[in-house]
Amino acid sequence: MAFARVACRAQVGLAAPLVSVEVSLTSGLPAFCIVGLPAMVVRESRERVRAALLNSRFEFPAGRITVNLAPADLPKEGGRFDLPIALGLLLASRQLRSGAAGERAAGREFYGELGLTGELKAVPGLLPAAIAARHSHHELIVPRANALEACAVAPALTRAADHLLEVCAHVAGTAPLALMAPAAGRSALRRHEAPPLLDLADVRGQAQAKRALTIAAAGGHSLLLIGPPGCGKSMLAQRLPGLLPPLDTAEALEVAAIASVGGADFSDQTLCERPFRAPHHSATVPALVGGGARARPGEISLAHHGVLFLDELPEFGRATLEALREPLETGMVAVARVARETRYPAVFQLIAAMNPCPCGRRGDPTGSCRCSPDVVRRYLGRVSGPLLDRLDMQVEVPPVPAGEFDEPAGERSAAVAAAVRHARELQLARQGICNARLADTELPRCCLPGDARGRQVLETAVRRFGLSGRSRVRVLKVARTIADLDGHAEVSVAQLSEALMLRSLDRVAARASAAPSTPCSRRPA
Ligand SMILES: Nc1ncnc2c1ncn2[C@@H]1O[C@H](COP(=O)(O)OP(=O)(O)OP(=O)(O)O)[C@@H](O)[C@H]1O
Ligand SMILES: [Mg+2]
Numbered sequence: 471m472a473f474a475r476v477a478c479r480a481q482v483g484l485a486a487p488l489v490s491v492e493v494s495l496t497s498g499l500p501a502f503c504i505v506g507l508p509a510m511v512v513r514e515s516r517e518r519v520r521a522a523l524l525n526s527r528f529e530f531p532a533g534r535i536t537v538n539l540a541p542a543d544l545p546k547e548g549g550r551f552d553l554p555i556a557l558g559l560l561l562a563s564r565q566l567r568s569g570a571a572g573e574r575a576a577g578r579e580f581y582g583e584l585g586l587t588g589e590l591k592a593v594p595g596l597l598p599a600a601i602a603a604r605h606s607h608h609e610l611i612v613p614r615a616n617a618l619e620a621c622a623v624a625p626a627l628t629r630a631a632d633h634l635l636e637v638c639a640h641v642a643g644t645a646p647l648a649l650m651a652p653a654a655g656r657s658a659l660r661r662h663e664a665p666p667l668l669d670l671a672d673v674r675g676q677a678q679a680k681r682a683l684t685i686a687a688a689g690g691h692s693l694l695l696i697g698p699p700g701c702g703k704s705m706l707a708q709r710l711p712g713l714l715p716p717l718d719t720a721e722a723l724e725v726a727a728i729a730s731v732g733g734a735d736f737s738d739q740t741l742c743e744r745p746f747r748a749p750h751h752s753a754t755v756p757a758l759v760g761g762g763a764r765a766r767p768g769e770i771s772l773a774h775h776g777v778l779f780l781d782e783l784p785e786f787g788r789a790t791l792e793a794l795r796e797p798l799e800t801g802m803v804a805v806a807r808v809a810r811e812t813r814y815p816a817v818f819q820l821i822a823a824m825n826p827c828p829c830g831r832r833g834d835p836t837g838s839c840r841c842s843p844d845v846v847r848r849y850l851g852r853v854s855g856p857l858l859d860r861l862d863m864q865v866e867v868p869p870v871p872a873g874e875f876d877e878p879a880g881e882r883s884a885a886v887a888a889a890v891r892h893a894r895e896l897q898l899a900r901q902g903i904c905n906a907r908l909a910d911t912e913l914p915r916c917c918l919p920g921d922a923r924g925r926q927v928l929e930t931a932v933r934r935f936g937l938s939g940r941s942r943v944r945v946l947k948v949a950r951t952i953a954d955l956d957g958h959a960e961v962s963v964a965q966l967s968e969a970l971m972l973r974s975l976d977r978v979a980a981r982a983s984a985a986p987s988t989p990c991s992r993r994p995a
Contacts, residue, residue: 472494472495472562472563472564473492473493473494473495473562474492474493474557474558474559474561474562475490475491475492475493475558476490476491476493476554476555476557476558476561476580477489477490477491477554477578477579477580477608478491478550478551478553478554478579478580478581479579479581479598479599479602479603480539480544480545480546480547481547481548481595481598481599481731482544482545482810482812483731483765483805483812483813483814484598484724484727484728484731484814484815485598485602486598486599486601486602486603487541487544487602488579488602488606489506489539489540489541489544489546489551490538490539490540491537491538491539491551491554491555491558492537492538492539492540492558493535493536493537493555493558493559493561493562494535494536494537494538494562495531495533495534495535495559495562495563496533496534496536497533497534498533498534499533499534500532500533500534501534501535502516502520502535502537503535503536503537504516504537504539504555505536505537505538505539505542506537506538506539506540506541506542506544506546507539507542507543507544507545507546508539508546508551509545509546509547509548511547511548511549512539512546512547512548512549512551515549515551515552515555515584518549518552518583518584518585518586519552519555519556519559519584521586521587522552522556522584522585522586522587522588522634523556523559523560523588523634525586525587525588526587526588526633526634526635526638528560528565529563529565530559531559531562531563535559537555537558539551547764548583548593548594548595549582549583549584549591549593550581550582550583550593550596550599552582552583552584553580553581553582553583553584553590553611553634553637554580554581556584556634557580557637557638557641560638561641566638566641566642567642567643577607577608577609578608578609578610578611579599579603579608579609579610579611580611580637581593581596581599581610581611581612581613581616582611582612582613582631582637583613584634588633588634588635589632589633589634590613590614590615590631590632590633590634590637591613591615592613592615592616593612593613593616594730594731594733595730595731595733596612596616596619596620596730596736597619597620597622597623597723597726597727597730597731597736598727598730598731600612600619600620600622600623600624600628601623601624601723601727603624603627604623604624604627607627608627609627609628609629610624610627610628610629611629611630611631611637611640611647612628612629612630612631613630613631613632614630614631614632616630616736617630617650618736618738619726619730619736620650621650622723622726622736622738622741623723625649625650625651626649627649628649628650629647629648629649629650630647630650631647667712668705668708668709668712668883669709669712669882669883670683670709670712670713670880670881670882670883670886671879671880671881671882671883672705672709672879673702673705673706673709673880674702674870674874674875674877674879674880675702675870675871675874675875675877676701676702676706676867676870677880678865678866678867679695679697679702679703679706679865679867680706680880680881682695682863682865682972683706683709683710683713684713684886684889684890684955685863685948685951685952685955685972686710686819686821686862686863687710687713687714687886687887687890688889688890688893688894688905688951688954688955689862689893689897689904689905689906689947689948689950689951689954690819690904690905690906690907691819691862691863691905691906691944691947691948691951692798692819692820692821692822692860692861692862692863692906693820693821693822693861693862693863693864693865694783694821694822694823694824694858694861694863694864694865694975695707695821695822695823695824695865695867696823696824696825696826696864696865696866696867696974696975697823697825697826697866697867697868697869698825698826698830698831698832698833698834698868698869699825699830700869701867701868701869701870702867702870703781703823703867704779704781704823706867707748707777707779707781707821707823708746708779709883710746710777710779710819710821711743711744711745711746711776711777712883712887713883713886713887713890714744714776714777714887714890715887715890715891715894716742716743716744717742717743717744717775721775722741722742724774724775724815725745725774725775725776726741728767728771728772728774728814728815729745729772731766731767732766732767732771732772733766734772744775744776744777745772745773745774745775745776745777746773746776746777746779747769747772747773747776747777747778747779747818748778748779748780748781749769749778749780751780751781751782751783751785751786753769753786753790754787754790755787755789755790755793756768757769758770758790758793758794759793759794759797759803759805759816760803760805760812760814761805765805765812767805767814768803768805768814770794770797770803770816770818771803771814771815771816773816773818773819774814774815774816774817774818775817775818776818776819777818777819777821778818778819778820778821779821779822779823780820780821780822780823781822781823782823782824782825783822783823783824783853784824784849784850784852784853785852786852788852788854791853791854791857792854792856792857794820794857795856795857795860797816797818798820798860799860801815801816801817801907802814802815802816803816817907819906820860820861822861824853826846827839827841827845827846827849827850828841828845828846828849829841832846834869858975859938859940859941860940860944861944862906862944862947862948862972863948863972863973864972864973864974864975864976865972865974866974889955890955893951893954893955896954897951897954900916901916905917905947905948905950905951905954906947906951908947908950910943913943913946913947916950917946917947917949917950917961918946918961919949919960919961919962919963919966920960920961920962921960921962921963923963924961924962924963924966927963927966927967928942928945928946928966931945931966931970935970935973935976936976937976941973941976944973945966945969945970945973946961946966946969948969948972949961949965949966949968949969950965952965952968952969953965
């Protein structure tokens, strides 16, 4: 019996378990079977491998060929197993110098989809495999189209090839493939310090909304912008990534791994940039939180360490919005499938925007809004209370007065980003995490006002606005961020009052329950 074993990795969520591609050749009627839970695309590998071997002037082994992708109970997807299967066949049939070549193949992982002439094509989702291979100190042989991706993780272990014959020459030791230059990996992970394309100074007026955006950036807080059409809500949200500090190397690789698993092309240009995802309101639950036949990551995971912008919030399906509740708290989402559960990280910053009523002109001084209170109530009711409760700030964005368009531009994004970075450094030094993700047990040490007056204000606000326990915690965390931005060691009345001002829906709801009327029929003070 002729036998060979070649290593590769499967992909399960962000994990990349090692797969041993075992090839056995036995005498008997010609047959070629692949076992070990191969998906249809892996089974089709038989045809690609046969054509690639014949067109590369190898012989296709006669007799019974069994390919086992071990472990057998792990589902295998994609064309990445083509190259290891082809190499296994060549090693088992001794067309590649066995013995020494077989030993050289140990400690190496091979990835690549084969074209019918033997050329190597890119495989999706390689980054998690490269991360795992680096931990195991395994060498990676990948298609050249994946070289940069593998190189961002393991530059000293990556070799790239264009054709099956090049890989064969490398395994045989006749023409070793060169290691990628370490500089390629470093350049892939270089920080992009260029100023953001979208500048906060482009947004005229909207002082309170800009302040809220700065606080959101500084503490990693979620924010809801409520205002009429065309007042700059989307403009503001799009400028948030430009205020956030760049990703560090570990974060950048995590973000790139999720994008890679999600099927996005790898780009070293955007590697350290914070993701900004803005799904359309017709998005389904699987599109938002992850799912589908292959348990792909959803928008909330693709926004990991970045911004998820939900424009026209009430237009999203109720079930879609409700699905956000748990990940917003845990920073993790579990996509359950019949066979297994796949977990993806989802630490994202939620920025949402909505109009105050269906026509969007509620509260307009000209009185042009014709929406009845019932219509407004139904419109606002599309966003559930529990979801609103999870938003750290809810801010009104009024129409911009005509004169403000001619006034000098406000602060530029670069200046705000510098203040944000300083505030983040204070948070990391104090508690090792941004304020929005602070554990409740840390609240007394970090967020509670030091003086009796501050505590009194908090207590009165909880009573008057009927703040839930969660809202109270969020007010405290936002106040902590304001204190960090203002350079105060302790949270005081001024910061608490500003944090309370930034929860306009709570205040409006409190007044609405005091005098029966719709939340948007009055403008908050
Ligand atoms: N505050 C502003 N400063 C400068 N330009 C503005 C401002 N508000 C709106 N604009 C102009 O109007 C356009 C639309 O703004 P934007 O998309 O942000 O509105 P919006 O509040 O999101 O509206 P909608 O509720 O319809 O989504 C912008 O591209 C910009 O040209
Ligand atoms: Mg908009």
